[in-house]
Amino acid sequence: MKRVITVTVINQSGVLNRVTGLLMKRQFNIESITVGHTEQPNISKMTLVVNIEDDVKLEQLIKQLSKQIDVLKVNDITDKSIVLRELALVKVVSPPNLRLEMNAIVEPFRPQIVDTSKNVVTYQVVGHPDKIDAFIELVRPYGIKELTRTGVTATVREVQQSFYESAPLSLLK
DSSP states (O other): EEEEEEEEEOOOOOOOHHOOOOOHHHTTOOEEEEEEOOOTTTEEEEEEEEEOHHHHHHHHHHHHHHTTTTTEEEEEETTOOEEEEEEEEEEEEEEGGGGGHHHHHHHHGOOOOEEEEESSSEEEEEHHHHHHHHHHHHHHGGGGEEEEEOEEEEEEEOOOOHHHSSSSSHHOO
16 A cells, blocks of 8 residues: 655754665665645655555554654654645657647646647646646557656645634634
């Protein structure tokens, strides 16, 4: 089963290597990994998509990651309400006489054209990995010249609160 795990770390040299090394030693296959800065200086967040067969192995992995130097927090967010996104750059063979047809076909995916040449269009597609997969299958018959995907990043959705529950007391006076 694919699990989405976030790891909050101190942004220092070697942290990514230690985390991926731990996964490699335990023979977990990383489907996707993204790392980026957070709103706090010197703190980064890793989003891992990992195949894990059972809950015992998942619990063991979370405990082992939590013990790592520079790891601040580990969360399995798979079963939570999350926002999950991926970005893909897809170079598609697109002769000028097919451009209008192709743009009409891909329009429901809301891709951005980020580069174009005489016979190739590069689309940027952002969304759930299933959406990216569907886009790729749709344009495959035209000919994919190159494909690059970022990997998944995710965050837990905020719980909806009324204004009065979330507003600072100073605003309520």
